[in-house]
Every structure is written in structure tokens, then in C-alpha cells.
Amino acid sequence: xxxxxxxxxxxxxxxxxxxxxxxxxxxxxxxxxxxxxxxxxxxxxxxxxxxxxxxxxxxxxxxxxxxxxxxxxxxxxxxxxxxxxxxxxxxxxxxxxxxxxxxxxxxxxxxxxxxxxxxxxxxxxxxxxxxxxxxxxxxxxxxxxxxxxxxxxxxxxxxxxxxxxxxxxxxxxxxxxxxxxxxxxxxxxxxxxxxxxxxxxxxxxxxxxxxxxxxxxxxxxxxxxxxxxxxxxxxxxxxxxxxxxxxxxxxxxxxxxxxxxxxxxxxxxxxxxxxxxxxxxxxxxxxxxxxxxxxxxxxxxxxxxxxxxxxxxxxxxxxxx
Amino acid sequence: xxxxxxxxxxxxxxxxxxxxxxxxxxxxxxxxxxxxxxxxxxxxxxxxxxxxxxxxxxxxxxxxxxxxxxxxxxxxxxxxxxxxxxxxxxxxxxxxxxxxxxxxxxxxxxxxxxxxxxxxxxxxxxxxxxxxxxxxxxxxxxxxxxxxxxxxxxxxxxxxxxxxxxxxxxxxxxxxxxxxxxxxxxxxxxxxxxxxxxxxxxxxxxxxxxxxxxxxxxxxxxxxxxxxxxxxxxxxxxxxxxxxxxxxxxxxxxxxxxxxxx
Amino acid sequence: xxxxxxxxxxxxxxxxxxxxxxxxxxxxxxxxxxxxxxxxxxxxxxxxxxxxxxxxxxxxxxxxxxxxxxxxxxxxxxxxxxxxxxxxxxxxxxxxxxxxxxxxxxxxxxxxxxxxxxxxxxxxxxxxxxxxxxxxxxxxxxxxxxxxxxxxxxxxxxxxxxxxxxxxxxxxxxxxxxxxxxxxxxxxxxxxxxxxxxxxxxxxxxxxxxxxxxxxxxxxxxxxxxxxxxxxxxxxxxxxxxxxxxxxxxxxxxxxxxxxxxxxxxxxxxxxxxxxxxxxxxxxxxxxxxxxxxxxxxxxxxxxxxxxxxxxxxxxxxxxxxxxxxxxxxxxxxxxxxxxxxxxxxxxxxxxxxxxxxxxxxxxxxxxxxxxxxxxxxxxxxxxxxxxxxxxxxxxxxxxxxxxxxxxxx
Ligand SMILES: Nc1ncnc2c1ncn2[C@@H]1O[C@H](COP(=O)(O)OP(=O)(O)OP(=O)(O)O)[C@@H](O)[C@H]1O
Ligand SMILES: [Mg+2]
Numbered sequence: 001x002x003x004x005x006x007x008x009x010x011x012x013x014x015x016x017x018x019x020x021x022x023x024x025x026x027x028x029x030x031x032x033x034x035x036x037x038x039x040x041x042x043x044x045x046x047x048x049x050x051x052x053x054x055x056x057x058x059x060x061x062x063x064x065x066x067x068x069x070x071x072x073x074x075x076x077x078x079x080x081x082x083x084x085x086x087x088x089x090x091x092x093x094x095x096x097x098x099x100x101x102x103x104x105x106x107x108x109x110x111x112x113x114x115x116x117x118x119x120x121x122x123x124x125x126x127x128x129x130x131x132x133x134x135x136x137x138x139x140x141x142x143x144x145x146x147x148x149x150x151x152x153x154x155x156x157x158x159x160x161x162x163x164x165x166x167x168x169x170x171x172x173x174x175x176x177x178x179x180x181x182x183x184x185x186x187x188x189x190x191x192x193x194x195x196x197x198x199x200x201x202x203x204x205x206x207x208x209x210x211x212x213x214x215x216x217x218x219x220x221x222x223x224x225x226x227x228x229x230x231x232x233x234x235x236x237x238x239x240x241x242x243x244x245x246x247x248x249x250x251x252x253x254x255x256x257x258x259x260x261x262x263x264x265x266x267x268x269x270x271x272x273x274x275x276x277x278x279x280x281x282x283x284x285x286x287x288x289x290x291x292x293x294x295x296x297x298x299x300x301x302x303x304x305x306x307x308x309x310x311x312x313x314x315x316x317x318x319x320x321x
Numbered sequence: 322x323x324x325x326x327x328x329x330x331x332x333x334x335x336x337x338x339x340x341x342x343x344x345x346x347x348x349x350x351x352x353x354x355x356x357x358x359x360x361x362x363x364x365x366x367x368x369x370x371x372x373x374x375x376x377x378x379x380x381x382x383x384x385x386x387x388x389x390x391x392x393x394x395x396x397x398x399x400x401x402x403x404x405x406x407x408x409x410x411x412x413x414x415x416x417x418x419x420x421x422x423x424x425x426x427x428x429x430x431x432x433x434x435x436x437x438x439x440x441x442x443x444x445x446x447x448x449x450x451x452x453x454x455x456x457x458x459x460x461x462x463x464x465x466x467x468x469x470x471x472x473x474x475x476x477x478x479x480x481x482x483x484x485x486x487x488x489x490x491x492x493x494x495x496x497x498x499x500x501x502x503x504x505x506x507x508x509x510x511x512x513x514x515x516x517x518x519x520x521x522x523x524x525x526x527x528x529x530x531x532x533x534x535x536x537x538x539x540x541x542x543x544x545x546x547x548x549x550x551x552x553x554x555x556x557x558x559x560x561x562x563x564x565x566x567x568x569x570x571x572x573x574x575x576x577x578x579x580x581x582x583x
Numbered sequence: 584x585x586x587x588x589x590x591x592x593x594x595x596x597x598x599x600x601x602x603x604x605x606x607x608x609x610x611x612x613x614x615x616x617x618x619x620x621x622x623x624x625x626x627x628x629x630x631x632x633x634x635x636x637x638x639x640x641x642x643x644x645x646x647x648x649x650x651x652x653x654x655x656x657x658x659x660x661x662x663x664x665x666x667x668x669x670x671x672x673x674x675x676x677x678x679x680x681x682x683x684x685x686x687x688x689x690x691x692x693x694x695x696x697x698x699x700x701x702x703x704x705x706x707x708x709x710x711x712x713x714x715x716x717x718x719x720x721x722x723x724x725x726x727x728x729x730x731x732x733x734x735x736x737x738x739x740x741x742x743x744x745x746x747x748x749x750x751x752x753x754x755x756x757x758x759x760x761x762x763x764x765x766x767x768x769x770x771x772x773x774x775x776x777x778x779x780x781x782x783x784x785x786x787x788x789x790x791x792x793x794x795x796x797x798x799x800x801x802x803x804x805x806x807x808x809x810x811x812x813x814x815x816x817x818x819x820x821x822x823x824x825x826x827x828x829x830x831x832x833x834x835x836x837x838x839x840x841x842x843x844x845x846x847x848x849x850x851x852x853x854x855x856x857x858x859x860x861x862x863x864x865x866x867x868x869x870x871x872x873x874x875x876x877x878x879x880x881x882x883x884x885x886x887x888x889x890x891x892x893x894x895x896x897x898x899x900x901x902x903x904x905x906x907x908x909x910x911x912x913x914x915x916x917x918x919x920x921x922x923x924x925x926x927x928x929x930x931x932x933x934x935x936x937x938x939x940x941x942x943x944x945x946x947x948x949x950x951x952x953x954x955x956x957x958x959x960x961x962x963x964x965x966x967x968x969x970x971x972x973x974x975x976x977x978x979x980x981x982x983x984x985x986x987x988x989x990x991x992x993x
Contacts, residue, residue: 021400024415027408033888037790043782044791044800047862050855051803054814057821115615123609124616136619141974142626143916145945146967149952153960154629182622189616215605236809243811245919246945250952270813270919277816277923283825295817299810306809385881387793414884424875426894436893437883484879491883 058299061292068286076293082256082272084286091297093258097266101177101248102241104262108181109237113188114223114230120189121196122218133190140186148250151179156251159263167263171253174262180247188237195229195316196222232313239305243298245270269294332396333358333525334379334416334495339393341374341383348374349554352393354544356495361517361526363536363562366546367577371554372529375546376497379527380416381409414441417488421500423480425472425487430455430464433472433483437491450490458486459516478509485516489524496520498528502535514539533578537566545574630971633964634739637714639725641732643702644669654693654701659685662692669700698755705754705958706732740965749931749942753951753958758966763933764846764926764941765915765973771850771937772857772914777907779854780861781896784903787862788869789891808859816923819852824924833938844925847937852920857910864906868899901985908981912974918945944970 021027066073070087079090116136120129155175160168168174199222207217223230253265254275267275273291281288332355339352349371356362364372374383381402383389394401402412425433434454435447443450451468455461460482464475472483481501488496498517502510510532517526517539530536536543543566544559558565558574569575646654649665657665663684667675678684678699684692697703706729709721714736725734747757783804791797823831828843831851872895880890896903921943928950930942944966951963 021404021406022398025398025400025402025407025411027406028411030886033886036888037786040782040786040790043779044786044797046779047783047804047807047858048800050807050818050858053822054810054818057818058814061821112615112618115612116619119609119612119616123612132616132619135623139619139623141912141916141978143918143945143970143974145916145918145948145952146626146630146970149948149963149967150626150629152952153633153964154625185619185622189619213601213605215608216601219608239809240811243813245811245813246949249919250949270811273813273817274919274922277820277925291817292821295814299814302809302811302814303806306806309809310805380882382878382881385877410884410886412884413882417884418878418882420875420878420882422875424873424879426876426879427898437885440883440885440889440893487879487883 054299058292058296061289062296064284065286065289065293068289070286080258084290089286089290091269091294093256094267094269094272094294095297096258096260097173097248097252097256098242098268098270100173100260100262100266101180101252101268102238104174104177105180105184105241106234106238108178109184109188109241110234112181113185113233113237114192116185116189117192117196117230118218118223121193122214122222136186136189139182140190142183144183144244144246145250147179147183148246148248151175151247151251155179163263169253169263169265171251171265172263173248173252173266173268176248176250176252177262179251180241180244183244183247184237184240187240188233191233191236192226192230195226195233195313198229198317199225226316228312228316232309232316235305235309235312239302239309242305243270243302245274249274269298273298330357332356334395334397336375336378337394337396339375339378339391339395341371341378341391342389343386344388347551347553349378350549352554352556354556354559356525356527357542358525359521359523360541361521361528361539362542362544363540364527364529364544364546365531365533365536365577366554366557367548368531369554370546370548372546373499374554376499376527376529377418379495379497380413380418382413382418384409414491415493416495416497417491417493419481419484419488419496419498419501422504423477423484425475425480425483427471427473429469430472430475430483431468434487434490437487441491454486454490455483457489457520458482459512459519460486476509478505478512481505481509481513482516485513485520489520493524495525495527498526500529500531503531510535537562545569545571545577547573547577630964630967632711633961634711634968635714636711636737636961637709637718637721637734638705638737639707639729639732639734640703641706641729643704644700645731646697646701649696649700654696657689657693659687659689659692662689662696665696665700666692674699704752705737708737708957708961738965739961740968744962744965745969748933749929749947753956753962756951756962758944758947758969760930760933761942761944761947761966762969762973764930764943765945767846767934767937767939767941768849768853768921768943769911769915771847772853773907773911775851775854776858776861776910780858780907780910781865781903783858783862784865784869785891785896788866789887789895804859804862808863812856812917813919813923815852815856816920818855819848819920819924823848823851831938833936836938844927844940845938846934846941848924849921849926849941849943850937852924853914853917856917856920857914860913861907861910864909865899865903868902868906869895871902872898905981905985908977908984912977915974915977916945916970918949921946922949944973 065071066076071089076089076091078092079088080092081088081090082093116132120132124132152171152175155178156168156170156172159172159175160170203221203225204217207221212220248268248271252268252271254267254271255265256272257264257266259266273294276287276291281291335355336352339349339354340347341349352375364376366372377383378391379395383391391403395403397412397416400407402409426436428436431448431451434451438447438450452461452465455464460479463479464470464483472480475483481504485496485501502513505513514535517528520526521541528540540562542560543562545557545565546554547557549555558569558571565574566578569578649669650657650661654662666678666684670678678695687695707725714721722734725732744757745762746759747755748760750756783800787797787801787804791800824843827848829835831845831848832843833845876894876898877890880894885893925940926942926946927940928942928946930940932939934941948963948966948970951959951966954960
């Protein structure tokens, strides 16, 4: 057998090698492999189709929305009233309440989340970490509708108890914002912790070597070193808050309201979309189209924030890898 | 460079003006090497001189390194294996490989050996060829009573012989070994060396090693590689092992084998 | 000399201050972390608090009025007579059609009389904390306000709650239809997202050369993972409900009355929603498979797909499954996209196919939460407990599965 091969070699060498590849080396058409690869590529391409779908549908319906003679782009961004039924289409009241709930959420989530991250990465024993981290994960896994329920049935009564029923409306942005902060807290702490733990040990040791305390090492050395990673976490948190729907839909109230008073009810962009689409909204009505216009604003803002965040964390990883 | 005696027997595989690049970095340059069939050829040289790179180019294992590419020729059965119309999968069936760290599949001992047969289209009862491969790899006696056990439950030396058995089962012409003993203790190493000697009756073996004694002991031919001034690996000297070790022609070879390298 | 002592003294107090600061902040950091535990406890307690408690029940018709002896002692015939007398003929016929009265057991009929005629309704309900702390006051007040009523401890989460379907009376409402809806949706989601997600992950990790299109795909997936879920809902509304309504509504099979607001649309929307997370998780699992395993396989002359199918995927499977289950957990709790694709909380028929209209557990929770009556809050709490138990068991299952697979492979 082996000799045969050797003979074969000798003879082919004589016929000029390039002319024929021996059968056992020749390229086979493996149709199944080609089909499978095609299928796998398609699977990856589905994500592109999704994006195209989002951009196309949001864009198309938004165009229809702005084609409505009652709506102008200028009015959309400057009018302080959003009342489609009477032809008032200003996104401002929806946007400000989104901003307000987001701001309140960040006031809770950022400092507490970062503190928790510092504790977990700089102070906690591995045993403490093994207890605390799963709890944060559970908190992160609670569906947002449950948080909404919590806001309405627990947080709101508590706030009304503290600030007085006459001051705090049943639906208010403060309650929604606070609970949203709780919801986002685990995200901030886990992403910040990742950033902190990625700071090389040698840097901490250098600081301790100079006689600095744990706090000084953590706050003056580690946190600044991880800063772009932490900021990336903060930005993702903001994006999450802006896109969050159920908590505000349940607890922040319905009906747009141009106000910065956190005790008042005010509908957010997401809350509006959820409420309008909850009924059987007829296609091609201004209501229907407005969902898409607001959705487009939402999409662009969150996308921008996400891209910014990933740029920052990529920069951060570059430094330490 | 190779002496005349060996030229009489046609080489089973040969490199001609082989250069290998990682991106823009030329890791190996201008290698000409004719491998004599049914002999053991050792590749030695300092770390980073491109031994693994050359070895892996013999069965197109470098294809999996994203930016690695090759110029020159590697002729196997009279045909350049880097030609368009050659199937790298088929090349690897003919030219098997044993790696530095034993890497059995997380499967039973039997399946480890049988898998290569299955993917090559062999059906039915595989116990016969599996047994044969394990016997060839001198592992049969140690494992015959528990073929169902995981390949990972074996000792390092046994795992490496399992990997050899696995490679033998698909009946390659050539077996490439990249420092197959570096993770093993001296006794397991000697076992593998004996095994190589035994196998060279039926197979051609190319082995990369850092162990000079191993090269001297176990190989028929030796190629010495080193790094050139531009960090590219070059083949300095290639010939019968006895010649290389007793009468090196190049100063660099001499320095290396006498331990004066670096 | 003097100078030095001074300096030492100063730096000593300075050091003390520094240590004190360090301690204070340590406490603050710790408190922030511990806050998570406290919040989780409050969250769960506040839900439990509303899912159990005392209720005041009042009968619409007192049993004494319809029968002189206790209902349990009546014969089947008598019970049927009572039903015939007290129900509208339509209602009577409907019930008979469901299952003939004559075919029902006596105990069954007693239940029926209680449910249809006596109709005890909850006229007042109390949270668990109040029920325990102020039991006597509640009793006293109930006796005064509802002389005929009686007070009992009620678990809003009970077997009937899980097996009953939707109703507009809170104490008769259940989540069966919603659970079925959620399960159907998840089924579709998994069937679509799992193969697609794993396929995409394989493509990106094993096949994709680092060329432009593949980089775009990867970046795009990372970006999609951050898109708010409500946007997916809008996409689902536009594409699956409206654009493809003929298919997702079963119109092409001749049953198009649902107009695309079906389980199929919901499942597909959810699939798109979890796809990026699933892909990213699966990619990580595939990346963790050691290169040596692939090389061993290729070294034997295996093709790419043989290597992937026989070695890479089995090794990556535990990670892929865990990632998938995490993604599914997310999908089960998602509410906003379902609102957009037309979940309706007034569905009381179990879904029979993917073309059925649907409700789902989180939708029921949302709907009940937004009703003003207290009793709806109670059943919302009970439904939340069902949802959380479902999620918890799913995650436990994931962990078990991962452990089993890891053991088998090593
Ligand atoms: N995947 C890769 N990408 C880029 N460069 C590589 C890669 N693999 C190896 N190299 C480079 O190619 C050169 C040769 O590497 P190779 O692994 O072939 O050396 P070697 O002689 O086998 O060394 P050792 O004895 O340490 O195994 C080295 O400079 C190495 O840095
Ligand atoms: Mg090497």
C-alpha cells in the first residue's frame, strides 16, 4: 500500500506536478459545509435585518407623522404641550418627565452603585462577595413590572406619608424615579466593579507602599484609574433609565405634564408609548404615527449613549490589557 | 545542504523556499528541507525561532491563525499543498499531528481513537482498528479493561500516547510532533521515544524538541533553526543526526548544541 | 528637636484623622452594598404583604334564604332545583352545556351553588401586616359595618388562583390563561432565538474572518443589546403585527380574525429582543473552549463543521444553556413589548395555537396593578409571586443543568 503511494508519487513527479492533484488531496465540494456556513451567516445577518427593520419602520412612520400638516419639526421640539387629540404635538413635556425620572434614578443609582462597587472590589472578603453579588444579581433579575408595582404600592404611600398627601400626587415622578434607581443600581455596581477589579494590583500595592490608607488607595488611585470604565457604566445606566417603560407607565401617571415638580404626575416618552399602544390603536392615525416618532427619538438617544459608553470602556480596556 | 546519500530516496514531503508570515512579521524565511520517508527528523533550535511555525505549516495547521500566510512551496506527493485545488482537510488526514500538551477529547478512551475513523467515513464495528491503534501506541495493555473511561482520566504520559493512537488510527503517512514530551516525566518521555522508534517503521515522523539529548537519541535527521538578525527563523543546518551532533558545519549550530547559545 | 516633635505630633493627629475617615467611608460603602439586601427584603415583603391577609366576605344571598338545612346535606336534585330557581335561564343553560348538571357530583353542585348563587364577595381586605397587628380592631369594625359578613384569613395566592382563568371579579380571577400565554410565547421565542443565536455566535467565533461585514455584524449586535425593549415592541407592532399580519394572524390558513396580535407575533418580537444577549452569551461560551481541542480535531483531518459539532458545541453547551436561560428569564418578565404587540388582559380562553390572541403573566400584573380597587392589587401581588417562583425555578434549573453537563464532560 505504502509502496503504491510512493510509486504514484514518482510517476506524478514525472508528469509535471501542477497538472493534477492526486485524488486524495483534491479539494472536495462539501455541500453540507457550504450550506451550514450559509445558514450560520444568515443567523448573524438577522441582527443586521433587525437594525434595518428598526431604522426603516421608525423612520418611515415618523416621516408620515411629520407629513401631517398639524405637525412641524420645530413645533415638535419646542411646543410644551403634547395633546394629539387637539393637535398639540410638542415632545417637551414627555422629554422633561423622562429627564426628571432619569435624573432622580441617577441620584440614587450612581452614588450607591459606585459605593457598592468600591466595597465589593476594595473591601469585601471573598466570602462577603459571594453573598452580596448573588443578591445584586437577583435584584437585577426582577422584572420591571414588579418594580412598577413596588413603586405604586409601596414607594408612593411612603412618600405621601413623608411629604404629605396634599403635596404628593398618587402618581408622581419621584416614586418612579427612586424605584428606577433601585432597579438600575445592580447594573451600575456590577459594571463599575468590573472596571475597578481590572485595575492592576501593582497600582494598589504602590499606593499602600507609600503609606496610604485603604480609602485613599481606593478613592485617589483605583477609582481615577478606572474612571473611563465607571463613566461607561454611568452612561449605560442613563440609557437604561431613559428606555425604561413599566415603572413609569405604572407609577408616573398618564397624561403629559410640563413640570419639573417631582411630586406631580407626568407621563414620560416610554409611558406615553405604552399607554397609547395599550388600547387597540388604529393604524395610520396620528396617535399610531406618534408612537414611532417618539420611538425614533428614544432609539437615537439610547443608541448614542450606548455607543459613547462602549467607546469609553474600549478605551479603558486598551489601557489595561 | 542535505547529503547525497539521502537524496537517492525520494523525499516524502519537502519545503522549498518556504517563508511564513504573521501579518507583516516574517517568522520564518527561505527554508529548504526534504524529509526522508520512514525516518525520524528532529527540528531543534532556540525558543521563538519558528520551529512550531514550520512544523504546523506541514499540515496547514497555520490556516487557523487569522493573519498567517505562507509563500514558497511544500510538496507532498508531488504537489504543493498550498495550491488552490488542494483540500487542507485531506492534507491533515494524511499528515497527522501530536501537540505539546496532551489534548485528548473529553470523551471515552475508545471514542477518542474511534472519532477520527468515524469522521473519515468508517462505519460499523470500530473496535478492531481502535485496538490496533492503541496497540501501536503501546497503550493497549494499560487501558484495554476500561475503554469506556474518560480520556482525561489517564496520566499525562498515557494521555499523550492516547493522542498518538488517535493520530495513528486515521492512518496518516506522516506524523508531526511538537514537543510531545515537554509536559511529561522522564520515564514517560522514554516510552514515547521508544514508541517513535517503533513507529518509524511504518510512518515518517517529524518532531520538534527542546531536548538536545532527545534529538540525539531518537532522531535520524536533525535540522537546526535559529533566529536571524531580523528575528526571522532560518534553517542553519540539516543533516544526519550523527553528523550534526559530532561534526557541525556551522558555528551557530556548534554553539547551540554545546550549550553556548545566547 | 522641638520642631521634630511638633511635626510628629501633627502627623499623628493627621494620621488619626485619616484612619477615622477611612473607617467612616468603609461604613458608607458597606451600607450602600447592604442597602441592596434591605431593598430586596422590602420588595419581597411588600409583595407578600399584599398577597395574604384578612378579608371580609359577604354573601350575596344568604344560604339560609335558599335552604333550611345546610347546603352540604341537600341531595343533588335539590341543589339543581335551587340552581334552576336562582339563575337566569341563559346562565343555567351555559353551565349545563359545559357539563350536564346530572353528570356532576353532589360536592360539585354544592360548590356551584356557592359560586353562582350564594356568591360570597370580598367587601374589604387588609394587608398582612395590618391583619396581624390589628386583628381585633378589624374584627370589631367588620362586625359593625357588615353584620352579615364574616372575616377570614385569605391567601390570594392559592391553587384556584393558578388554575382559574381571567375574571373581572378579583376573587374569582386566576392566572391560568396568562401562564399558558407566557409559556406559549417563550416556546416560540426559544424555538426561534436559540438556533439563530447559537448559529450567529458560531459564525462570529468560528467562521467570520475579521473583515468589514463581520465587524459590522458584531458591533451591531453589541448595539442592539442596549436598545430599550419598548423599541422592540414598536418593531414587532410594525413588522409582525401589521406588516406580516396575514401570516402571524394565521390569515393564510383562513383564520385571520386576530389581525396579527397573536402569540406568534409576541414570540417573534421576544426572540429579536433576546437574540443579542443570547448571541453575546453564546459567544463567550464558545470562546472559552480551549484552542487545543479544536486543533486536536483539525489535526485528525476533521472539517470545520465536524469540529464545531462534535467538540466545540458540546464543550460550550453548559455555558450556552446558562446564557440562554438567563435570556429567557428576561423574556418572561418583559412587559412593554407585549403591550405593543397587542397583548390583551381580557382574554379568558386558553391559547390553542400560535395564532391565538393572548395575555401573559406580566401583562396581567400590569393590568391588575393599574386598577384602583385594592383586591386587584392583592391578586397582582399573588401573580407577581407566581412570576417570581417561575423565574426562580428556571434559574435553579439552569444551574442544575450546568452542573450536570460540566460533570459529564470532565
Ligand atoms: N499566532 C501568532 N501570531 C503572531 N506571531 C506569532 C504567532 N505564533 C508565533 N508567532 C511568532 O513567530 C515566531 C516563531 O514562533 P514559534 O512558536 O514558531 O517558535 P518556536 O520555535 O516554536 O518557539 P518555542 O520553542 O518557544 O515553542 C515567534 O517570534 C513568535 O512570537
Ligand atoms: Mg513551539
